[in-house]
């Protein structure tokens with residue numbers, strides 16, 4: 147059997163992983179792939195950090211490929227483990243943790259580091275760059291404690307950081323060395339308009355200021371400038387440019403200049419070694435924007451997959467500032483220099499500015515402020531280098547002279563006039579033609595177009611244009627177009643569930659075929675959702691489709707960032723015994739479990755278990771699965787209650803254990819946490835749980851829809867009952883109603899908020915309906931088995947836990 151060739155990728159960032167994605171598409175079986183990432187996160191969209199800071203996205207939304215994706219694609223991923231040495235003769239790399247990996251092909255995609263001004267005080271606490279999740283978190287944390295922020299650098303990054311800090315409630319001053327902002331992208335009039343707009347948003351500016359030092363104690367307290375003046379600041383963000391990260395390559399003896407020197411096929415100076423992204427220098431240029439880096443990745447992937455490809459010839463770039471309420475676009479050479487001529491138009495009333503720069507009848511640059519709709523078509527003309535002789539005014543005005551009015555200059559008219567091969571999404575290289583085709587093929591929302599074409603999936607700057615094309619070319623009213631559960635279907639959850647019921651559809655594949663899924667294989671959003679709906683509707687017949695579940699649910703353990711797993715056995719009501727504790731301790735010792743920890747839900751977590759040890763660990767623990775990895779009933783937290791507590795009015799432990807034993811193994815749309823408190827002092831924090839039971843004199847209160855996570859929500863009081871049996875019946879009714887009505891992946895807090903407590907009460911207060919729901923949940927529960935036990939007893943299933951044989955990686 148032929149040995150698969152090995153790719154080692156250093157740098158789990160945007161350019162490197164885009165290259166790997168392409169290779170997997172073009173030649174899925176050709177390589178064993180190992181990825182080292184210095185950051186402790188899976189591949190994420192760095193561009194979106196600005197939006198995270200400005201409150202437009204959350205960290206979860208910016209993940210491009212989650213850990214399950216790596217697992218599914220058999221990529222060996224080492225997170226938080228930087229490569230520290232490359233031996234280009236032996237063709238090996240060594241990581242900080244001492245791992246040694248051999249390669250046939252090595253891809254360096256180490257990106258850049260922020261440039262930190264070498265001034266006194268630059269290493270003080272509170273002085274940071276803005277490059278990664280860690281920086282973003284530091285800024286968010288600082289904004290909770292401090293008030294004054296200074297951003298050094300009035301370029302794209304500095305202004306986006308400043309906008310984010312304003313959103314976080316800080317008083318923000320931008321310190322810029324030049325007389326006007328974004329001088330690398332804008333001419334002076336556009337820059338002045340930009341400054342005025344940002345000032346109205348609350349940003350302050352100190353222009354032509356050179357920072358000489360940062361003063362303060364251990365933490366920064368302010369900036370001192372070369373002219374002797376000072377600015378107070380508790381947080382200093384340096385955004386004065388970037389430096390390609392080339393140290394590793396340099397030490398390995400590769401040719402470097404500003405970046406790692408590569409040829410048109412991204413080859414570095416040693417055999418089998420390539421570089422892509424910001425760390426690479428091609429024909430003297432190291433780029434700092436994703437579009438050219440993705441172009442490089444595409445060429446390299448084709449090369450590695452053995453597909454025909456022309457070499458990479460360099461890129462003309464365009465930029466768009468991602469600050470809400472401000473539309474700025476810049477492309478090519480926008481300054482007036484000898485041999486160029488420029489045309490400009492400024493409308494102070496409308497707050498718009500347009501400038502085009504020409505050389506020898508060709509368009510070589512453009513700046514737009516206020517309305518950037520024409521950015522893509524101007525950029526296309528710059529890239530094509532075609533003659534625009536006689537069309538200069540048309541380009542400047544956005545319509546042919548004499549055609550003004552009658553909507554000739556409206557964004558729609560301009561979108562309609564664009565040629566099919568004009569690029570709409572620069573980040574992902576998607577043309578107008580591709581988007582129109584997707585719309586005509588049935589994509590009915592920006593989300594669906596993104597899923598089909600990737601357009602608008604990176605910086606989001608092209609979203610208004612994508613939306614414009616959608617409105618222009620969709621057949622029927624887009625506003626009433628349904629938001630499907632994902633890009634594979636225009637159908638919503640309710641329509642899908644109703645069709646499954648009415649047509650008696652019994653498998654994921656059948657649903658996709660009958661309901662005419664656009665993507666025959668579905669995606670990671672719809673497959674698990676369909677698997678859930680089918681299991682919920684047909685508890686007796688439906689056989690759970692393991693491959694439609696996420697990696698955690700397939701392995702019945704939570705995958706950790708180093709590739710090991712965490713094991714949480716079920717400890718009913720949080721009550722254990724010396725014998726059980728001894729067994730857990732013995733297993734932890736035998737399998738070298740690096741950490742045993744109490745969870746927030748009063749359970750024990752064995753962290754760092756190797757995949758191949760999981761079945762043995764479960765077997766020797768001889769305890770039920772705690773389902774800490776799945777959308778299911780997790781824990782029932784209890785307080786001491788009347789058994790020992792002098793305030794307790796009821797037996798909260800006994801009630802908690804009854805509930806946990808009654809509903810364990812139950813699949814639910816989102817995870818479900820319960821708690822029981824023995825009196826209104828509520829020590830078990832029952833009112834921030836999906837369902838919380840609180841004892842009162844002579845009965846129990848049942849609260850629902852609580853959440854203690856990112857968005858805290860206090861639960862709503864559903865009812866007050868007298869007996870434990872009634873608690874059981876109402877809980878059964880509530881959980882089954884949630885199972886039947888909520889969207890997959892929707893927690894009770896979101897569901898209760900969406901449908902309203904009154905609507906839920908109206909159903910559950912009806913005794914017959916409540917009992918019917920309880921009967922249905924009982925039927926489902928009677929068919930469940932413990933997943934750990936199932937694997938322990940089944941040799942075939944145990945094989946899934948054998949170590950991957952196909953990747954060779956040894957400790958040095």
Ligand SMILES: Cc1cc2nc3c(=O)[nH]c(=O)nc-3n(C[C@H](O)[C@H](O)[C@H](O)COP(=O)(O)OP(=O)(O)OC[C@H]3O[C@@H](n4cnc5c(N)ncnc54)[C@H](O)[C@@H]3O)c2cc1C
Nearest residue numbers: 157159160161184192228229256257423424434435436605
């Ligand atoms: C806040 C922000 C907003 C931005 N907005 C835009 C935008 O709107 N449009 C745009 O086009 N561009 C934007 N950019 C720039 C864009 O994000 C970068 O050009 C792009 O991420 C570079 O990709 P890369 O893969 O070369 O580097 P990166 O994405 O930085 O990835 C490199 C990775 O390699 C890792 N690494 C480094 N050394 C090692 C080692 N020895 N071993 C293992 N791993 C290592 C790093 O930790 C990093 O995770 C923005 C950048 C930032 C910071």
Ligand SMILES: NC(=O)c1ccc[n+]([C@@H]2O[C@H](COP(=O)([O-])OP(=O)(O)OC[C@H]3O[C@@H](n4cnc5c(N)ncnc54)[C@H](O)[C@@H]3O)[C@@H](O)[C@H]2O)c1
Nearest residue numbers: 299300301302303304321322323385386387434466467468
């Ligand atoms: N929307 C976008 O496209 C976007 C957003 C953020 C970042 N990025 C990219 O990320 C990278 C980093 O961005 P950046 O803005 O740091 O780099 P940059 O090099 O584009 O801008 C740095 C700015 O800092 C100023 N500066 C330099 N020294 C200074 C000093 N001592 N005091 C005050 N100002 C000083 C410069 O005049 C310049 O305007 C770039 O490649 C950029 O293209 C792009």
Ligand code: SF4
Nearest residue numbers: 785791794824825829
């Ligand atoms: S909630 Fe009441 S019964 Fe339970 S531990 Fe607290 S004080 Fe005691």
Ligand code: FES
Nearest residue numbers: 571573604605606
């Ligand atoms: S231009 Fe950045 S996502 Fe389309």
